Amino acid sequence: MASEPADVLIIGAGATGGVVARRLAEAGFRVVCLEQGDWHDKGEYRGAELDWELTMRKQWATSPNIRGLPEDYPIDESDAEVSPLMFPAVGGSMLIFAGAWPRMLPSDFRVRSLDGIADDWPLSYEELRPYYERTDREFGISGMGGDPAYPAGGEDPPLPPLPLGAGGLKVARAHTRLGWHWWPEPNSILSVPYDGRRPCVQRGTCQQGCAEGAKASTDLTHWPKAIDLGARLVTGARVRRIETNADGLATGAMWIDREGAEHFEPARVVVLAANAIGTARLLLLSSGPGHPDGLANSSGLVGRRLMMHPFANVGGLFDEDLESWQGQFGCSIESFEFYETDERRGFVRGAKWGLAPTFGPINAALPSRAGTQVWGPDHHLHVKAHLGRGANWGLFGEDLPDEANHVTLSKTLVDSSGIPAPEIHYKVSDNSRRLLDFHIEKASESLMEAGAYAVEVDRLMRYSGWHLLGTARMGDDPATSVLDRWNRTHDVPNLYVVDGSCFVTSAGVNPTSSIVALALRAADHMIETRFEQQVPA
Amino acid sequence: MTALDAAALATLAAVAGRLIPEAHGMPSAGDIVGESRVHFVLGARPDLAEPLARALRPELGDDPAARLATLERDEPEHHAALVQAIVFGYYTDKGVRERLGYPGQVAKELYSWKVPPFIEEGLTDQVLARGPIWRDPATGRRATG
Numbered sequence: 001m002a003s004e005p006a007d008v009l010i011i012g013a014g015a016t017g018g019v020v021a022r023r024l025a026e027a028g029f030r031v032v033c034l035e036q037g038d039w040h041d042k043g044e045y046r047g048a049e050l051d052w053e054l055t056m057r058k059q060w061a062t063s064p065n066i067r068g069l070p071e072d073y074p075i076d077e078s079d080a081e082v083s084p085l086m087f088p089a090v091g092g093s094m095l096i097f098a099g100a101w102p103r104m105l106p107s108d109f110r111v112r113s114l115d116g117i118a119d120d121w122p123l124s125y126e127e128l129r130p131y132y133e134r135t136d137r138e139f140g141i142s143g144m145g146g147d148p149a150y151p152a153g154g155e156d157p158p159l160p161p162l163p164l165g166a167g168g169l170k171v172a173r174a175h176t177r178l179g180w181h182w183w184p185e186p187n188s189i190l191s192v193p194y195d196g197r198r199p200c201v202q203r204g205t206c207q208q209g210c211a212e213g214a215k216a217s218t219d220l221t222h223w224p225k226a227i228d229l230g231a232r233l234v235t236g237a238r239v240r241r242i243e244t245n246a247d248g249l250a251t252g253a254m255w256i257d258r259e260g261a262e263h264f265e266p267a268r269v270v271v272l273a274a275n276a277i278g279t280a281r282l283l284l285l286s287s288g289p290g291h292p293d294g295l296a297n298s299s300g301l302v303g304r305r306l307m308m309h310p311f312a313n314v315g316g317l318f319d320e321d322l323e324s325w326q327g328q329f330g331c332s333i334e335s336f337e338f339y340e341t342d343e344r345r346g347f348v349r350g351a352k353w354g355l356a357p358t359f360g361p362i363n364a365a366l367p368s369r370a371g372t373q374v375w376g377p378d379h380h381l382h383v384k385a386h387l388g389r390g391a392n393w394g395l396f397g398e399d400l401p402d403e404a405n406h407v408t409l410s411k412t413l414v415d416s417s418g419i420p421a422p423e424i425h426y427k428v429s430d431n432s433r434r435l436l437d438f439h440i441e442k443a444s445e446s447l448m449e450a451g452a453y454a455v456e457v458d459r460l461m462r463y464s465g466w467h468l469l470g471t472a473r474m475g476d477d478p479a480t481s482v483l484d485r486w487n488r489t490h491d492v493p494n495l496y497v498v499d500g501s502c503f504v505t506s507a508g509v510n511p512t513s514s515i516v517a518l519a520l521r522a523a524d525h526m527i528e529t530r531f532e533q534q535v536p537a
Numbered sequence: 538m539t540a541l542d543a544a545a546l547a548t549l550a551a552v553a554g555r556l557i558p559e560a561h562g563m564p565s566a567g568d569i570v571g572e573s574r575v576h577f578v579l580g581a582r583p584d585l586a587e588p589l590a591r592a593l594r595p596e597l598g599d600d601p602a603a604r605l606a607t608l609e610r611d612e613p614e615h616h617a618a619l620v621q622a623i624v625f626g627y628y629t630d631k632g633v634r635e636r637l638g639y640p641g642q643v644a645k646e647l648y649s650w651k652v653p654p655f656i657e658e659g660l661t662d663q664v665l666a667r668g669p670i671w672r673d674p675a676t677g678r679r680a681t682g
Contacts, residue, residue, distance in 0.1 A: 047642055051581035054625050058584055110674040124674070144661070148669045151680065160649045172655055176663050181670055183661070191649045201644035212644075325642065340672040340679075361628040361639055366621065373620075377560035384561075387637060 005536075006032035006232075008526070009252060009267030011239050011282065013037075014092015015512055016498040016519035017273035018218025018226065019135065023523035025229035029530075032265060034237035034255050037071045037088030040095060042213055047205025053362035060208040062087070062096050063463055070258075071236070073415035075277065076423035082308045084277055084424060084465040090235060091219030093275065094188075096207050097466060099215045099330045100354050100510040101141050101186040103132050103517075106151060107340060108398075108507035115341050115348045118400050121504045122476050122485035129154055131517035131524075136186075139216035139516070140194040143186030149336035159191045162200060166322040167391035168332030168355055174450035175335065185331035185354055188216035188512070195221070204357045206329040215330075237263075240419050242270055242286040242295055242495070249536045250295075250495045256417045268535035269494045269526070273519070276306065276468035276501040280407040281422040283472065296472070296489035296497075301482050303407040303471050306424060307399040307506040310432045311464035313369040314393045314443040315358070316452030317385060324390050327357040331394070338442055339508060347434040349398035352509045353443060358390040370458035391450070393443040396467070397435045398508035402427075407471055428460060436460065467511050472501035487522035493534040498522050541575055545593040548604075549575065552593075553623045555601040563636055566627040574626030582625065588618035 008024055010017045013035035021031050046052045046060060057066075062085035064072035071088045087093045106125040111118045133155040145156025161184035164172060175182040189206065190199040200214040213220055227233060236258040243251045243264070252266035272279045280303035286295035294302050331354035339350040359368070364386035366373060374382035405426045413421040436459060444455045475481025478490035483502050489495045498519040500511055507514070526533070541549065554567025579586050592615040597604045608616035627633055634641070655661060673680040 048644070050577075050629050050641070052642060053628070054578065054581045057621075058582055105671055106674050107672040114672070114674060114677050146661075146665065148665060148667070149671055151671060152669070161653070163647065163653065164655055169654055172660050173658070176660050179667065181664060181667075183664065184655070191647060199647050199649070202647065203642045203644055205642050321638075325639070326645065336670060340670075360642065361634070361637055362624055365624045365628065375556045377558055379557050380561040380563040384637065387639060 005266035012273035018222035021226040022222040031231040036238040045209030045211040080426040091217035094217035102509040104507040142191040165327040181337040185334040187330040280471040296491040305401040305470040307469040308465040313458040316447030351397040370456035399506040469500040469503040486525040552601040570626035592619035
């Protein structure tokens with residue numbers, strides 16, 4: 001299609017693709033991006049419509065296997081205890097993510113040193129902090145500075161916090177009585193007008209697209225600016241392999257359009273931003289004579305160490321009407337009270353808690369999280385007890401890396417272009433189960449102290465694989481890592497991976513703020529080293 | 538979208554009334570989930586049309602309880618479609634939502650310039666008074682500043 005190679009070809013127009021494209025375009029790079037999905041107009045989102053709770057279970061489901069859109073690829077998850085979730089679009093999975101925006105904590109970067117397990121990261125919290133602050137400004141983060149769960153200093157979130165809601169206030173008061181940590185959750189959802197976007201209206205439908213444009217996604221926050229600066233974004237472009245030359249350098253990507261025609265996009269540098277399953281899949285699909293086990297895979301770790309954050313939901317039921325179907329979704333408050341390792345608990349590491357709204361009446365009748373279905377005359381009592389009277393703690397447990405948890409290529413399942421689908425193998429570790437059991441008990445205590453008369457628990461939610469991490473980890477040793485500390489593959493000097501694949505350990509927090517901060521750091525490094533960058537002749 | 542014939546609609550009403558009967562001031566789903574609600578549900582969720590039609594086929598008999606039991610045991614996808622169609626139809630009915638006091642997911646203006654109640658109550662002050670809780674990677678212990 002293009003005869004002149006792009007300076008940088010980005011594969012994937014989601015969170016990190018947008019961040020890298022905008023930064024490189026600002027620095028004068030000629031950027032091309034291939035995205036298998038499309039733009040989505042705010043008018044398509046169903047949050048304000050009567051069919052919201054119907055379409056959220058199919059067309060706007062978070063699992064590609066449930067949605068089955070032509071631009072989705074299927075995933076063989078028959079050997080996985082958690083289903084991976086994602087969305088193919090400009091803006092990527094940010095269209096359907098909750099928007100919770102906590103940072104990793106300092107200890108998360110030193111798990112091996114502190115707890116004797118897993119690995120240390122090749123960088124520290126302090127090294128990443130300036131990038132957190134920059135991406136907070138780019139996306140428009142609402143929150144409140146001074147959280148004692150983090151080191152003091154640095155910039156506060158640029159916008160004031162979103163409301164706690166009646167449920168959040170009850171639980172915050174309970175934590176005050178218990179002497180437990182809580183803090184207003186930082187969210188990538190506007191509390192005031194910002195950068196030409198409107199603030200949140202508390203509709204509570206963030207995970208099916210934000211019709212207000214208040215929730216950040218790169219189709220709103222980054223791509224328009226990148227395109228204004230000259231970046232070229234091609235939608236409906238499904239990449240099937242990255243090509244390399246005899247020197248072992250990436251030369252571009254082969255891709256298939258919606259009509260099935262094949263194209264080659266040449267580039268001097270290739271950046272993968274396709275999430276930890278899509279990126280691993282592409283590297284494995286790009287095997288060749290010099291790299292029969294996949295591109296950039298001399299360590300054998302491409303696709304290995306998949307982490308998805310085992311997730312438990314603890315819901316409290318209250319006598320009074322909290323109008324809990326409203327509010328950011330997103331979280332209202334968070335707690336890091338039990339985040340750090342205490343070996344007396346019988347496990348290492350911990351979990352961040354985030355308090356979320358409940359849904360509408362259909363979810364009260366057919367719960368997608370903790371809860372049961374009740375039929376007959378008592379059905380009405382059940383729905384009335386749940387509708388608007390709940391508060392949900394979501395518990396993200398740190399998922400330790402395990403090479404047995406991995407992405408490979410299916411031998412039987414293909415996408416709509418005939419490309420082998422990813423097949424994932426994922427088991428929840430004993431440490432994670434003990435961790436979740438402990439945190440479920442403590443979260444239940446929190447809600448009972450807040451006044452809940454009953455607590456309902458989903459001990460391991462299957463459709464909770466929002467956080468896809470670790471399948472091309474970074475590190476200083478090429479024998480034990482895929483990427484260097486700047487997100488460049490050890491094996492291919494002009495190939496970068498900037499999505500959550502790079503994670504060394506998962507931490508126990510929602511990862512998007514860390515993923516985009518790392519991507520911005522990688523983009524800055526590309527700019528700083530542009531004149532030393534090895535490129536194909 | 539597959540339209541349901543009169544017999545299928547009657548079967549649907551019977552099953553709906555069994556699952557969600559009139560009680561506690563709420564109407565029976567058998568009186569609510571008629572042709573209009575089915576049309577709405579299948580318009581929004583056309584994927585349910587075929588399994589719903591299968592769940593309502595006459596061969597499964599006249600007894601709603603027996604139909605539900607058979608479907609749940611032998612045809613879980615058809616059972617799920619039937620239950621969803623009933624619940625979706627019932628809770629998107631205007632009168633049902635009014636009786637529940639549920640207005641839908643409405644837009645509310647934020648007043649971010651107001652001091653929030655948690656600040657007025659001093660709740661975050663008490664969190665701050667307990668000091669930092671992050672673990673210092675240099676020492677492995679809780680930070681002191």
